[in-house]
Amino acid sequence: MTDTDAVAGLAAELVRIDSRSSLSNIPVADRLEAELAGFAIERLDYTDARGVQKRVLVAHRGGPGGLALSGHMDTVPDTGWTDDPWSGRIADGVLHGLGSVDMKGPVAAAIIAARGLPADVPVTLLLTTDEETTKEGARAIVTRSVLAREAKLAGIIVVEPTGLIPIRGHRSSINFVAVAEGVQAHSSMGVGRNANWALIPFLAEMKPIHEMLRDDPAWHDAGYDPVFSDFNIVIENHGAAVNVTVPLATARIKFRYSRGIDPTAIVEAVRAAAARTGVTLTEAREGTPPDLPAAHPLIQAAVKATGHDATTVPFGTDASELSALAPCVILGPGTTATAHTPREEVVLAELGAAVPLFRQMLTTGV
Known part of the structure; x- marks a missing residue:
């Protein structure tokens, strides 16, 4: 099975699980944890302001000092959808459905990339929820995660869809x-x-x-x-x-x-x-707007790996909170063109292309 096939299968399964921010994301968290055999797992549970149970996952393998991949499990509401938002339908190399690009597809690519690394390469996964609303999941990692602190992270790659162009800052x-x-x-x-x-x-x-x-x-x-x-x-x-x-x-x-x-x-x-x-x-x-200088080692590593200069974007990500833990670059597959719309989709080849890129950055570090 190719990396693209593995990512496609996992991403489609994740899309089929309804995890709008108003609902519990624990079913998605359970599905992701099942993919992480051999990783130390830390579960950070909390109850949101509406009384809904939520779960954040921190997973780590290898020694300290490496990079983390981070993504969120929740989605926006299904406003405007006329077909099944949770179909996970794949047609002509494209995955359709709510959360396909923002950001269950990129999360699946991060999981496959991390899982396929040699066991001695340090890698951490920071899997949040409520990114689309309060950023409470990311704050839980910053304030409560023992495993993330012990990892002594050199940097965090937030795998939001950027077309695999590194983003050094956002609002x-x-x-x-x-x-x-x-x-x-x-x-x-x-x-x-x-x-x-x-x-x-x-x-x-x-x-x-x-x-x-x-x-x-x-x-x-x-x-x-x-x-x-x-x-x-x-x-x-x-x-x-x-x-x-x-x-x-x-x-x-x-x-x-x-x-x-x-x-x-x-x-x-x-x-x-x-x-x-x-x-x-x-x-x-939210936390302070992340804005690393172009000369920062993490940004330079992302520029070298992708061949693209780093830029900024007007929207926000969990990096506004996670930057308190380690420097962040936003870098992931897919485009925001259909995110938050009733026609959300992602090209599977773009998800597959992210896997070796993530592995390269995790292996070489900063």
């Missing part, structure tokens, strides 16, 4: 949740209070922040494309009907910023707007 996010409360009633009766009217003044103050980030060069980072920070708002009425005064209105804001941008003024502006308009505000921060 991290601060996530705001603004909540306005009303009183639910039949909207025709004049006795309720619609929470949207309380939320709108806050939203009005968010628009100039969004425009400033896009239009003011002082807030741009020329090392990224696009140069401006993301400030994206999603508004929820939690299922309220149009003939009901909305009892709860929620605005969720994802503010993504790079290492070169100081987020302090934006955070203070959002907080001040919430205080002025009377909405309840909570915030959750």
Whole structure:
């Protein structure tokens, strides 16, 4: 069996297991652990904010000082899918299904690459969950993993899909949740209070922040494309009907910023707007945006192995948390072109090509 065949089989099996972030990922964790005979395994279990059981895996073989491969087991929701998101269908050399490229295919390539190394080559696997939501799985590794600390990692390869082009830096996010409360009633009766009217003044103050980030060069980072920070708002009425005064209105804001941008003024502006308009505000921060210099040994090793110069990307990965454990490069097979869409897919040959590349980097180190 070729590496591509092995990766295809495992990736298809993983896609067939529903592991949206709202669900437990333990079935996927169990399936991956079954592939890691001969590795020391550390299970890091936790319960997420909704009471759902989650599991992170750290696996290690060989001595200390090597590199780790890292990927996440969870997926985004199945929004917009019209065929089976978990079919794991393979047609014309392409694997289809939710999570196929982001990132069960790359995780399968990492597993096959690590498993096929000589036993004396140090290798660690950091298999997380909740990457698509809170990064809680990666934080569990940083704060709780004994095995990862004992590995004394020289670096971490986060195998998110990059077309096998090394990524040396990306943005991290601060996530705001603004909540306005009303009183639910039949909207025709004049006795309720619609929470949207309380939320709108806050939203009005968010628009100039969004425009400033896009239009003011002082807030741009020329090392990224696009140069401006993301400030994206999603508004929820939690299922309220149009003939009901909305009892709860929620605005969720994802503010993504790079290492070169100081987020302090934006955070203070959002907080001040919430205080002025009377909405309840909570915030959750990811770790510091990872941004290694091009001359860093890990980046240079990735450039040498791939033949591609390192670049930056505007989105985020677990590297925002895992960088507290060891330097990170983001490097994996597939493209984000169909990720987070109802037509997600990955070319199996690209997954197969990642296996020898990962083995080369794990063997040569930094």
